[in-house]
Amino acid sequence: MISLPCSFAAQPAATIREPAKSQKERCAAADGYLSDSCEYWQAANRMRTDCSHLTVEAYYAAAEAAWNAIWSAPESPAVVEDATNAYGDALVGLLQTAREQGRLQPDGLWIGSRYRPIRIPIVLKGLPISASTIESIEPFQPPKDKRLSRRHYRPGFGLPVTIRVKPGPEGTIRGDFDPPRLSLVATAVLRFQVPGNEKPIRKFVGPLTRERAPAVLDLVEPLSVSGVHIGVAHPPVAADLSMPMLDMLEGMPKSGLEGFIMPFEGGVTEPRLEFLQPHVKGRIPVVFIHGLASDEGTWFDLINDLRACPFFQRYYEPWVYHYPTGASFLPASAILRQSLRRIVKELDPDGEEKQLQNLVLIGHSMGGLHAKLQVVASGNHLWNAMATVPFDTVRMPRSVRAKIEPSLFFEPVTNIKRVVFIATPHQGSSLASLALGKIASLTVERPPELTAIHDQLVAENPGVLRPEFEEALPTTIQLLAPNSPLLEALYHLRPPCWVTIHNVIGVAHHTLRGERTDCVVSESSARHPGAISELDVKATHTGVHHKLTTIAEIERILRL
Known part of the structure; x- marks a missing residue:
């Protein structure tokens, strides 16, 4: 296991629903969120088969519900484990579908309707690049390559992704010495506000009714950031250290x-x-x-x-x-x-x-x-x-x-x-x-x-x-x-x-x-x-x- 030094915390929101006082009530609230997450995720899978534009929003709602489950009962290992898995499943579908639909861009994750899109901003944490140098964010697993005999993967919170870096200007150090495809390891964490007093239907279409971005997409360097703080829960950040190596081999x-x-x-x-x-x-x-x-x-x-x-x-x-x-x-x-x-x-x-x-x-x-x-x-x-x-x-x-x-x-x-x-x-x-x-x-x-x-x-x-x-x-x-x-x-x-x-x-x-x-x-x-x-x-x-x-x-x- 890799020893990692630091972590980052969820940011508080203006409207906060106070968590239930008893552990039983907190776990019951978390179970409700987990049920919502599963329902939204299943609906999103059906919508993805039909190539619906709203598939991204459905996966988004599933990920948010899983996040809220952890926030509701962060002291429960069972809730954190189940919600981490549900969140990971939703995030896979969300980012892959957004990439397929051209809505996962270096400047942000775009959600909402075609007529009123909302940008979820991207924040880099621990990465040796600026957002302006990102060429693309790849949430798909690269094909296996016989030149790599071992895979270094750590389960955890978030989705391992590959960041492809733009070539540097010709005549510069980066332009002359970057490989044909330069890929970096990262983990995507869609960081939500804490749960508010919203009805389920409004939570599902929330991105359409809010004036400001309801979440932030963190791209984390998993070797320098250890975990995510959601209340008192500190789930470790997932990492796939071999993913960028396979991506570079594919482009080599x-x-x-x-x-x-x-x-x-x-x-x-x-x-x-x-x-x-x-x-x-x-x-x-x-x-x-x-x-x-x-x-x-x-x-x-x-x-x-x-x-x-x-x-x-x-x-x-x-x-x-x-x-x-x-x-x-x-x-x-x-x-x-x-x-x-x-x-x-x-x-x-x-x-x-x-x-x-x-x-x-x-x-x-x-x-x-x-x-x-x-x-x-x-x-x-x-x-x-x-x-x-x-x-x-x-x-x-x-x-x-x-x-x-x-x-x-x-x-x-x-x-x-x-x-x-x-x-x-x-x-x-x-x-x-x-x-x-x-x-x-x-x-x-x-x-x-x-x-x-x-x-x-x-x-x-x-x-x-x-x-x-x-x-x-x-x-x-x-x-x-x-x-x-x-x-x-x-x-x-x-x-x-x-x-x-x-x-x-x-x-x-x-x-x-x-x-x-x-x-x-x-x-x-x-x-x-x-x-x-x-x-x-x-x-x-x-x-x-x-x-x-x-x-x-x-x-x-x-x-x-």
Whole structure:
């Protein structure tokens, strides 16, 4: 169970019906409200089948009656439980029908007649956005996705919903780094005035006869708001922490295979760093980097579990890096470096937010190599692994030099303080050298622009590139071969003293030589020198970052 800090109370009304003095009378009044709620809810269901415009008003009346039941006998656990269930059923129908009819808008919930609509205002509580940035409120459950193996749900008062956030203006941090669909967790609570002396028929059509909005629709961040106060009753707020993750997965194009075969072809294969929630000052970003023939969706299982941890929610926020995995290995790393530096500079131009000076990178498989390239100084080592003469002596246009130099010559990103390698092939994978790896390498379409640059360099500088690089640009499969000179050069680069390293190694099976392996990366290849911790996980290569053991290790590391 998640420990939550605060709650919010119902606001008193001008006209109040004094509750009955005896508990028996209070419970009898509550039973009457519960009976009304059930009657209104059943009528609303029939009206919904007939697509009636008044369906919303019927569900509204059912929710109000259930709320009034709790107010009448808040000290009765049985009443609170029954009324919470009735309120939840009514709220599901109300918000779903209102969404279908276009009456649930970012500016409010619209009830009443078509000729005299009344707006129920929306109030945000604990959410890191303003109402003006809401694109839509989604009360429907997203479809299941096999990439999410666990669901984090807490029963309670209200209806878990997803808030979709509008894209930011182009050229801004939000516009450039928000994902295609940014979804936030929230719980909707329709907060009514306390019961008044109204006849049932007037309660049903009350929205048509009142001059001011009779309720408020609260959108609550369920990790920062614990419960609702209705009199002395404090029912906990319902929460579905996995709902926004599923909603984002539904709107996320699957690009793992496309990014492997056709890297840098635009659209879904373009490299980009993405926020999975708006940045909140005081939280440390954790950047997740996927591996070969994969995409950022592979991390959602782990992030879903971390988000259910109050410690992670309080101190950290997840970012993901998406990139094409088939080729352009060094350019993709350069784009990540540029993105990290730009974000930190724009979010904290004066360097006052210490959390942005303590970024954490977590890389799976080849993503770990990208993570390492963010925290090392290249010197001349990468270029010397590819060429036989100094870079400055190579003939090339100035524009070409400016394009390729950031990929080969760079300094570490100084605000990264911790890196976690998960099943990372620091010394390559033998699969890359086998027939299967060679066939896979043949399927990769090399980026036309980089291919043209390569061909121009070879034509104008014969013999400058080493034989492995002269014929064609290497694919990432070729890069991951144990005898790759570029991979060997990267292996010998060491992170600076301010970067802490951790290893997570898959050891599900054994090679023919008896060495433990995850079926892709051997134990010795996955081990990086200088790590302060190392964990062996009985898992295959594609499953190691989904294991609960790994997730617990990530949480442990983040608590250091």
